[in-house]
Amino acid sequence: MTDHLIEETKVPTEDPGISLYLRNKRRADSILGKPDRTLLFVHGATYPSSVTFDFVAGGYSWMDTLADAGFDCWLMDIRGYGRSDRPPEMSEPAEANGPIVHTDVAVADLAAMVDFILAKRKIEKLQLIGYSWGTLITGAYTAKNNSKVERLAMYGTSMLNSGASLIGSDRPTSAYRYVDAKSIKDRWEHGLTAAEIEDIIEPDWQRQWLEKAVASDPNSGEFDPPLLRAPTGVVDDKVCRWSQGIFQYNPSEIKVPTLIIVGEKDIETSPEGAITLYHQLINTPHRRYTIVGKATHSALLERRRDQLFRATQSFLEEDF
Numbered sequence: 001m002t003d004h005l006i007e008e009t010k011v012p013t014e015d016p017g018i019s020l021y022l023r024n025k026r027r028a029d030s031i032l033g034k035p036d037r038t039l040l041f042v043h044g045a046t047y048p049s050s051v052t053f054d055f056v057a058g059g060y061s062w063m064d065t066l067a068d069a070g071f072d073c074w075l076m077d078i079r080g081y082g083r084s085d086r087p088p089e090m091s092e093p094a095e096a097n098g099p100i101v102h103t104d105v106a107v108a109d110l111a112a113m114v115d116f117i118l119a120k121r122k123i124e125k126l127q128l129i130g131y132s133w134g135t136l137i138t139g140a141y142t143a144k145n146n147s148k149v150e151r152l153a154m155y156g157t158s159m160l161n162s163g164a165s166l167i168g169s170d171r172p173t174s175a176y177r178y179v180d181a182k183s184i185k186d187r188w189e190h191g192l193t194a195a196e197i198e199d200i201i202e203p204d205w206q207r208q209w210l211e212k213a214v215a216s217d218p219n220s221g222e223f224d225p226p227l228l229r230a231p232t233g234v235v236d237d238k239v240c241r242w243s244q245g246i247f248q249y250n251p252s253e254i255k256v257p258t259l260i261i262v263g264e265k266d267i268e269t270s271p272e273g274a275i276t277l278y279h280q281l282i283n284t285p286h287r288r289y290t291i292v293g294k295a296t297h298s299a300l301l302e303r304r305r306d307q308l309f310r311a312t313q314s315f316l317e318e319d320f
Contacts (some may be wrong), residue, residue: 002027002068011116013079013109020109021083022116023050023075025067032072035125035150039066039316040117041075042110044132044156045234046179048082049075051212052131055301057205062300065309071316072121076113078106078137080176080231082216087175090229094174102233103248106137114141114148127316129153132269132297133234136248143253153259153312156266156297158273171239172232179228181210188298191267200265200294200302209301251280258284259315261308263295286320 005028010019031037041063043049053075054063067073077084080101089097117126127150130138135157142149185206189197213228220226242248258281262274271291278289292299292307299308 004028004064004067008083010084011113013112015079018079018085018087020079020085020113021048021050021077022113023054025054025063025073027067027070030067030070030072033121033123034072035123036127036316037070038072038117038121038123038150039074039127039129040110040114041073042128042130042134042138043075043078043081044134046184046228046230047213048077048084048216050077050082051209051216052300053129055209055212057202057208057301057305062305062309066313066316069313069317074113074117076110078109080229087231089175090231092175094176094178094229097175099172099232099236100175101231103133103136103140103237105233106133107140110137110141111145114145118148124148125150127151127153129155129312130157131300132156135269139251139254140249142256143249143251146253146255149256151257151259151316152254153261153315154277155261155300155308155312156269157260157262158269158277169239172235174232176229176231177235178223179214179230180225181214182225184210184213184228188296192265192296196265196294200296200304202303205301251277252282254281255283255285257286257315257320259288259290259312261290261292261311263297263299263308264291264293265295266297266299268297288315 004025007024009022012019041049041053043052054061063073080086087100089100125148128138135154142152214220214226217228260274260278262271281287290311295302295304
């Protein structure tokens with residue numbers, strides 16, 4: 001892999017005491033200020049971008065592969081996650097407050113980070129890659145801000161069905177939930193046979209990532225075993241809105257080239273749900289639907305992750 005320049009910053013928001021973490025990674029010879037070579041990663045409901053898209057396995061991360069290809073890569077942690085600041089409710093017992101960091105809040109965080117990057121690079125638009133909950137965040141943002149988005153890639157997405165969710169199906173009553181490495185592993189492997197687990201998941205990568213994911217919460221070491229705190233706003237949205245047919249955004253309002261990519265074995269945002277969303281993208285100038293075979297919702301951490309990486313890079317670079 002090429003040596004990369006890495007810059008990290010905390011960007012203040014309009015809310016007192018809340019700054020958001022941004023990481024930039026690029027080649028030293030990358031040409032900056034090009035909308036079609038500038039991209040921002042947005043994470044899911046439980047784990048931050050800082051330990052997801054830039055997790056090194058086999059010598060490189062997803063962020064590394066795109067930086068190597070000449071992209072000016074950025075990732076962000078939404079408030080309450082990773083290296084971003086926690087809302088004050090997360091300094092109190094979980095049961096002291098109701099759900100926090102709903103999707104509307106996350107969309108506002110994304111908007112602030114997009115504006116920061118656009119101003120810093122002196123460009124009018126950039127490319128977005130969303131994963132899981134991040135696809136709803138980036139989709140909702142793009143639907144209302146097409147002029148600021150060059151292309152949109154959504155990995156592990158759907159309109160969210162009304163069935164059970166592996167992150168919770170009951171309306172949460174607390175501000176955040178606790179997650180340990182075992183529950184993350186069980187969720188990852190849910191629905192797979194022993195043979196499929198051996199074929200799909202590299203155990204050393206999985207073990208290393210589980211440790212880093214839980215440790216991304218600065219308070220994780222206060223518990224035995226260590227625990228990650230994740231805001232419950234997304235679960236509240238799932239139960240009270242999306243499962244009732246009140247969607248986060250209207251896909252027909254997206255008017256930029258869009259990629260829908262999903263793992264064949266993804267039971268959280270299934271291929272069937274993803275193709276339903278694809279067919280609602282009726283106003284995009286170009287749309288693409290891709291399935292990664294023998295991969296789950298966590299394909300970016302699995303043996304066949306290069307298929308995900310190559311398919312996404314191809315979409316971002318192609319002339320339409």
